[in-house]
Every structure is written in C-alpha cells, then in structure tokens.
Amino acid sequence: xKKMVGLALVVLFLAGGSIAGARSLDQIxxxxxxxxGINPQQPPLGMFNDKNEITGFDPEFAGVIAKKLGVKLxxxxxxxxxxxxxxxxxxxxxxxxAMTRTSERAKTIDFTVPVHTEILGVLTTQGKPFKTxxxxxxxxxxxxxxxxxxxIQFIEKNIxxxxxxxxxxxxxxxxxxxxxxxxxMIDVLDFVTKHMETHKQTKWKILETPINVYYCCLGVSKGxxxxxxxxxxxxxxxxxxxxxxxxxxxxxGRSMIHKVKFSDWF
Numbered sequence: 420x421k422k423m424v425g426l427a428l429v430v431l432f433l434a435g436g437s438i439a440g441a442r443s444l445d446q447i448x449x450x451x452x453x454x455x456g457i458n459p460q461q462p463p464l465g466m467f468n469d470k471n472e473i474t475g476f477d478p479e480f481a482g483v484i485a486k487k488l489g490v491k492l493x494x495x496x497x498x499x500x501x502x503x504x505x506x507x508x509x510x511x512x513x514x515x516x517a518m519t520r521t522s523e524r525a526k527t528i529d530f531t532v533p534v535h536t537e538i539l540g541v542l543t544t545q546g547k548p549f550k551t552x553x554x555x556x557x558x559x560x561x562x563x564x565x566x567x568x569x570x571i572q573f574i575e576k577n578i579x580x581x582x583x584x585x586x587x588x589x590x591x592x593x594x595x596x597x598x599x600x601x602x603x604m605i606d607v608l609d610f611v612t613k614h615m616e617t618h619k620q621t622k623w624k625i626l627e628t629p630i631n632v633y634y635c636c637l638g639v640s641k642g643x644x645x646x647x648x649x650x651x652x653x654x655x656x657x658x659x660x661x662x663x664x665x666x667x668x669x670x671x672g673r674s675m676i677h678k679v680k681f682s683d684w685f
Contacts, residue, residue, distance in 0.1 A: 441509045441640030444649050451490050455481040456497040456505050458516035463613065463670040465516060476670040477515040480534065483662060487653055503527055506638050512646065514638040529641055531650045532685045533634040535667060536677045539570070540629040542596065542611065543603035545622035552630050555603060556580045563592045563601035570605045573630070578605075590614050597621040605630065612672050625676060632677050655685055 447453050457477050459465045465475045473494050485492035495511050502514045506528050517537060520530045541552050549555060555562065556578045564571055566585040574581065584601050586592050589611055595601050597618040604611075608625055615623050637654070639647050657663045658681045667675050 441643045444645040452493050453485050453490050454493045454495055454511045456495050456502050456511040456514035458497055461516055476666055479666055484653055506640055517635050518638045519633045520636050528638045529647050530636040531647055532654050533636050533679045534654055535635050536679055537607045537609050537633040538629040538677045539631040540608045541603050541605055541626040542608055543624050545624050551628050561601040563595045563604050565592055
C-alpha cells in the first residue's frame with residue numbers, strides 16, 4: 420500500500436499537479452467564485468477602510484479579474500508568513516500583496532507575468548547633484564532611514580561612508596528629508612508617495628536609475644497551468660487597455676515609477 424501511495428505521488432508530481440488539489444480554471448468558473456488572498460497591512464495595496472472592509476489596489480484589481488471571469492470575488496485575509504502556504508494548501512486560488520517573483524518562492528508556487536513593479540531607489544530633492552546611489556558614498560552625506568528596515572543593510576555594505584539618521588516611521592523620514600535634516604533616503608519608493616504629498620512645497624526627485632527593480636506577480640498553486648495561463652492573458656489585457664496603470668494612479672497618486680515592459684509575447 421505504501422508503495423502504491425508513493426507511486427501515485429510521484430505520478431502527480433511529474434504531471435505538474437498539486438497534492439493539495441488546487442482548483443482548475445474550469446472548477447473556479449463552475450463554482451462561481453474565485454478566492455484571492457489579500458494582505459490588508461500593505462497600504463495602498465491592501466488596507467481596511469472605516470467600515471473595516473478590505474480595500475486598495477489589490478482587492479480592486481482582484482475584482483476586475485473576477486468580473487472578467489464572470490464569478491464572485493471572495494477576499495481572504497492573509498499575512499506575509501501565511502500567504503504562500505495558503506496557496507499551496509488550496510485555501511485561495513491566487514495571492515497578491517507585493518508578491519515578488521523569486522527563484523526561492525518558485526520552488527513552492529508558480530508566478531504569473533508581472534502585474535506591477537516596486538523599485539528600490541533613492542529619494543532626494545531637486546538641486547541635489549546625485550545621479551546614482553554611488554554618489555551618496557561620502558562622509559558629508561546623511562541618509563535618513565526607518566530603523567530596522569532592510570535598506571540599512573544595503574547602505575552599510577555599499578555606501579559605508581554615508582552617515583545614517585534612523586527614525587521610527589516613514590512619515591518622520593520623509594519629513595526629515597523635506598526639512599533638509601538629511602540628503603536622501605533609500606527604500607522601496609512606491610509606498611512613500613502618499614507621504615511625499617504631505618510636503619507640497621518640497622520639490623522631490625527620484626533618481627532615474629533604480630538600485631533594483633522587483634517584479635510583483637500573482638502567486639498560484641504549483642502546476643495549476645489552466646488558471647495561470649488565463650491570468651497571464653488577463654493581465655496582458657489589463658496592461659494593454661490601461662486598467663492597471665489607472666488603478667495604480669488611483670491608489671498611489673502617481674504613475675508606476677518603473678512600468679512593466681510587456682509585449683505581445685508577454
């Protein structure tokens with residue numbers, strides 16, 4: 420019996436299937452509902468409104484996908500630690516929440532083509548002479564950062580001569596740069612645009628050359644080809660007709676800093 424079960428698992432693995440029994444595209448359509456994992460702790464991608472409802476870029480995008488499929492949308496709250504296990508266990512059909520495409524994650528789940536990007540870049544003000552992050556590697560430069568965030572490790576390794584001013588949150592960091600208490604900040608800049616808007620007199624500048632670009636996709640169950648292929652086509656259409664860009668501007672207050680370069684071949 421153990422040999423038979425083991426053989427069945429091997430066959431399923433070789434066929435690209437999911438042991439958890441992920442729902443195929445046809446099964447989702449037949450059920451009349453698609454389950455999407457959203458992290459409400461990542462504004463403006465996902466957040467709670469004053470009615471304690473999950474809103475933001477991700478749920479509205481998921482709603483567009485559900486409408487294209489002709490099914491109802493079920494939002495499932497997830498956090499960073501459990502979002503991939505939820506996909507793998509078939510508790511959700513796909514997951515959002517800045518799901519960056521990485522080779523390590525690809526061992527466990529499959530990724531669609533990118534929905535949006537995030538950039539690790541440099542935010543400074545007009546008049547500063549910096550062209551790339553390497554121009555910040557001087558003892559006369561002060562970088563303002565949120566205490567405990569990953570850019571600090573990058574700075575310590577790659578820009579060791581710069582001084583660091585560590586504050587507790589992003590509004591305080593943006594305020595410090597606006598007031599001239601620091602020369603620049605390094606972080607994933609897409610999520611600080613709302614804070615920048617509170618300093619309307621400040622002439623902000625994002626350095627044209629990003630430090631890194633992260634591609635954020637939809638995460639689906641390993642081997643669920645029918646759903647992934649449908650989502651790829653849908654994402655292409657939503658890039659092509661401007662829907663994604665429009666949603667991004669609605670929630671982020673500006674165009675995507677580094678746009679997804681899609682093509683007829685995805």
